[in-house]
Amino acid sequence: MTITCGIDWAETHHDVALVDEAGQLVAKRHIGDDAEGYRQLLNMLTEAGDSPKNPIPVAVETARGLLFACLRATGRKVYSINPMAVARYRERHRVTRAKSDHADAMALANILRTDADVHRPLPADSELAQAISVLARAQQDAVWNRAQLSNQLRSHLKQYFPAALAAFQVRGIGLDSREARTVLAAAPDPTAAARLTRAQLRSLLRKSGRQRNIDTWTERLRTIFTGDYLHQLPLVEQAMGHQTAALVGQLDAACRAADDLAGATAKAFDQHPDAEILSSFPGIGPLTGARVLGEIGDDRSRFRDARALKAYAGAAPITVASGKSHAVHHRRVKNQRLAAAGYVWIFGALPSPQVKEHYDRRRARGDRHTAAMRHVFNRLLGCLHHCLATGQKFDPTKAFPALAPATT
Incomplete structure (x- = not known):
């Protein structure tokens, strides 16, 4: 008799349902999220017939947490079913849309039983x-x-401290740079920045880790900070400076965490x-x-094949056909992290x-x-699938044979 298991997940407890091949409930239980x-x-x-040679498959909506990590480590098949x-x-x-934890566990078990x-x-x-x-x-x-904190800081500085944007929103330097974070932490408002002496600016730049062009940077920052700009009222400017200091602290922590x-x-x-194979592809670093x-x-x-990987990454197009209507679109349902990478x-x-x-x-x-970038991504994903399956490195002459130089 084939048994399938469905688990309705919650933070502190889970509802478990076991059904047989006829869809009849075999067992149910309310368990905690602990050992x-x-x-x-x-x-x-085990009581339902689970064994190492024939493990009972498990269906869940959200496969996260220690309990599911332990289930996955046993080697059994664990299915993560989309809540929709x-x-x-x-x-x-x-047809009623009333939600029940036990009914959801039964639905998950029946999904594995039928589909x-x-x-x-x-x-x-x-x-x-x-x-x-x-x-x-x-x-x-x-x-x-x-990036989100950097954008928040930029939007906030624009309201009262345009000199900071002029100083650090330049090519190759941003508000998330070490120089910007160090200087803004020491002088979070225009008045404090204008009072910074050249010696103090040099000290802050060295503290940030900069070793070259310190004098050039010092003169540039000094000129910008002492320039003529519009100002908020003194107390308002001071209050906004405190907010800037808080944002800079969060941004500094985020930058250190990312590094x-x-x-x-x-x-x-x-x-x-697989690192050696992946690193052989152009554009792939650690x-x-x-x-x-x-x-x-x-x-x-x-x-199953390269097409499945391309669809998973959102690189393969999707065709929608109904009657005389025929359209080809790019995929919106995909692994967003893989698509971003x-x-x-x-x-x-x-x-x-x-x-x-x-x-x-x-x-x-x-x-x-x-679209052109997505097409190139689609091409290289097919090459990646082939290279990983065969254990060989990327060869541009094989990946783009039509573009390979002619040999004489």
Whole structure:
């Protein structure tokens, strides 16, 4: 008898339901999100016929937390079902939209009973690949947080301190630079900045880590800060300075977190066997390679073919046809992190002659910049799938045979 398990997730407890091949409830239980709850779940599965050779598959909506990490480590198939899909399955049996934890657990178990083939289990990635995924996502979140705080600081400074923007919003230097964070922490308002002496500016620049052109920077900052600008009322300006100091503190913490995570991510990526293959592709460095590897994993059976990987990354187009209507669109439902890493990857790969020529050909055919970049991403993803499957490095003459120079 085939048994399937559904678990409705919550922060402190979970509802578990086991159903047989006829859809009849075999067992149900309300367990806690702790070691005792995990033991109760294993006992339920064992009593229902679970064994190492024939483990009972488990369906969940949100595969996170210690309990599901332990379930995944046992080697059984764990399916993470999209909550919207679960809602549609629920409507097959009840038209009322009343939500029940036990009913959701039953719906999850029945999804595996009837349609397990159209859903993918969580990949069997190695421990190192899972660690790289955690670090790469954390570093990417830190970068996004840093950009958000930098934009907040820029918007705030524009309201009362335009000299700071003139000083640090220049090519190659931003508000998230060490110089900007150090100077703004010491002088968060225009009055305090104008009072900074040349000696104090030199000291702040050295404190930030700058070693070259200190005198040039000092004179430039001194000229900007003592220039003629509009001012807020004194007390208002002082209050906004306090807000700037708080924002600079948050931005400094975000910048240090992004740098620390970048180092840890690159170190973990270099230890993975697939790093050599990924690094052979143009435009892929340690961080970009870690982000790509963290999202696709190292389970070779995860993607049936290159088309599945391209669809997962959002690089493959999608065709919508109904009657006489026929349209081709780019994918909106995709792994957003992999798509973001892909844009950085292709942007860094454009200096490669073969990649640049392929991009230019797509532009000449009428593609816009984003569409051409997505097409190049689609091409390189197919190459990546092939290289990982065969264990060989990237070869531009094989990837772009039509663009290879003719030999005599």
